[in-house]
Structures are given as structure tokens and as C-alpha cells.
Amino acid sequence: MSTKQPYLSSVSLSGYKSINGVSIKFVEGLNILIGKNAAGKSNFLTFLDKAINLNLDDIFHLNAKINFNNNSQLNKIDIKRGLRFNENKKDLSSFLNILINEETNLVSKEDVQEKKILPESVFIRHGIPPQYPFLNESVSFQIDSSNKLFVALPKIISNEQLPLFVRNMAFELSWKIVTIFFGKNSAKSISSLNQIVEDVFEYCKIVQKYLKNHTPISGFRLTEGFNISQKEDEFNVTNLIFEFEVDGLWYNYRDLSDGTKRLFHIISDVVSAKEYATKKHIFLIEEPELGIHPHQYFKLLKFLKQESRNFQIIITTHSPQSLNILENDELNRIVLVENKDNKTVLRHLTQEEQEKAIEYKKDNMYLSDYWLYSDLEN
Structure with a gap:
């Protein structure tokens, strides 16, 4: 796959709920984060959205490293927020430091947004938007x-x-x-x-x-x-x-x-970004399967995979069916999400796990079967 827009190649995040010391690599196009309830998928996606869009006012101590691949050029963004003493060493104040490509000059949130250094993260949460002008309100x-x-x-x-x-x-x-x-x-x-x-x-x-x-x-x-x-x-x-x-x-x-409302929300946003938006985008979609019939959901997955040729799409899911959209050479698009000692852990399939998954498919089974009958969810 070849995306026309920048994509996340790797992130390291600390400082939001269960997200501490989380590091993971992504690939261009479609990425699928799968795991149990309470593993921290929503925490990770929320933190990632906040970091990309620099909406960090409600996070008082964080450390984020975000690497974007932009037409083979790597852009590194370092974000730190915390508390420090003022010059009198008596009063504490908050600070936000943003470092671009390891340059010594720090830039502000306004500089980053004005120069469009980062793509916009479009976060489609689970459920229906509470406010929806032109749809649920005139x-x-x-x-x-x-x-x-x-x-x-x-x-x-x-x-x-x-x-x-x-x-x-x-x-x-x-x-x-x-x-x-x-x-x-x-x-x-x-x-x-x-x-x-x-x-x-x-x-x-x-x-x-x-x-x-x-x-x-x-x-x-x-x-x-x-x-x-x-x-x-x-x-x-x-x-x-x-x-x-x-x-x-x-x-x-x-x-x-x-379910129909949800389908409209996801599809209309993705198409709108492709056809009309003047900004660069990365899509974060939380549990797209919720409320959607399995047959309709597979249609949606095919749509998302097709559109991920235009920009990166990262989804979280509970549904093993989501994995069936992937071919044997696309298993690096799967990210397992687990909770260990109250901390969220993300990892890719090991080489051995990928080989086992391919063996399952040789027996006319699906990746969802491998997920259900292996010990991955444990």
C-alpha cells in the first residue's frame, strides 16, 4: 500500500491513565489494535489523538515522542508537559515544550498548527456524536x-x-x-x-x-x-x-x-477527508464494529482497507472478525493490546505467531479462528 499523506511510523507515550512507557511501531495504511475490554485501547487512542492535535490542557504531566513518515522524510516530534519551579524557586508553573526534528529551538503549539507541521487526527469514537449539525439538529x-x-x-x-x-x-x-x-x-x-x-x-x-x-x-x-x-x-x-x-x-x-448512524458517521468523515479536506489527516476509529451487523461490518472493513490507500487508518476492536480483512503478508498490521500490572502494553505478533496464523489459514480457517483458539487473548 502507498499512502499519499504522512503516516505515524512509531510513537512512545507516557502520562495518561494506563498509558505509561507505551511504545509501538505502525505501518502505512490500515492498522488494527485488538484486545480485551479494559486493556487500554481507548486510553491509548485518546492519548494519541490529544498528542497529535496538541490538545493537552487536561494532561499535566506527559512525555510523547511521535515519528511521522512524510514522503520518505522522517519528522520527529518531542512533546513534554509538566511542572517546574519559577525563578524564585517557590512557585510552581506548568510548561509545554515541543521539539521538532531534534532542533534546539522549542516551538509553540500555535507555531505547529500554523505551519501545519502535523497532520490532523480525526478521532471517531464509539457511539453516536452527541452533537451533529445538519443531522440530529437543524x-x-x-x-x-x-x-x-x-x-x-x-x-x-x-x-x-x-x-x-x-x-x-x-x-x-x-x-x-x-x-x-x-x-x-x-x-x-x-x-x-x-x-x-x-x-x-x-x-x-x-x-x-x-x-x-x-x-x-x-x-x-x-x-x-x-x-x-x-x-x-x-x-x-x-x-x-x-x-x-x-x-x-x-x-x-x-x-x-x-448501526446505520454509525456507518454514516464513519464513511462520510473518511470520504470527506479524501475528497474535500485541505488538511492532512490520520484516522483513529474506536471499535467500528459496535452496533453493526457482521455482514455490514465486513463491508465497512473492506471500505476502510480500500481508503487506507489514501491515508493511515488505525482502528481498535474487540472483534476477531476484523482480522479476516488481512492477507498473509499483512500480519504486521495487527497490534495486540494487553493490560499488565495496570499498565497498557502494545506489541506485534512474533514471527512464530505469524507462522501459526498462516498455518491456520492453510486449513481453510480464518485469522479470527486463530485468535479464538490460540492463547493470544490470554
């Missing part, structure tokens, strides 16, 4: 063209807790509004604003073909109830929300099954 916004002001959409764009798909959609809307309403040849009218909304919806429809192939969703559209009104130089857009077609009937997002 979006409305106001444009004051005389004062060149509009609100609501920038809040969606800047909220990193929201799914990437809706952030990108809000960005597309904002960009077109700024260009058409506030540009040199501005065209301020209800019809031009309606055209913007329709154009952005076309932007979203690229996701539809993937949904048809990998989910029960055969179509989705903006509700016919959205409205655009004008009063002098003020425009109001209200009730932008999607509807979904399943088995020939149209449903609100809230009426879909949890």
Missing part, C-alpha cells in the same frame, strides 16, 4: 450583507469535537457565501443564496455512492422544509437538515438505527 444562520457578517457556520467549522463531514460542509457554505455575497461582484439575492445551498448539497452527494455500496442508505437529501428569507440587507437561512432513504422510505437521522 442549522440556521443569518447574513448581514451590509456589515459583512454572518454567524453560526464559523462556530461549526472551528469545533474540533464535531464530525469532519459537517465541518467541511459548513466550510464550503461559508466560502461560497463570502465569495458571492462579499466579493467584488457580489450577487445578493435569495436566488443566489438558494443556489449556494444547492451547490453545497451537490458537494455532499459524493458520499452517496459510498453509502449505497456499504450501508442500508440508498439516498439522502436536504429537507424540503428549509427556508431562505430576506429583509433589506439581512438574509436568514433556516432549517438546513438532512433526510435519509432506507428501503424506499425517507427518515430523519434520529429515526435511523444506531
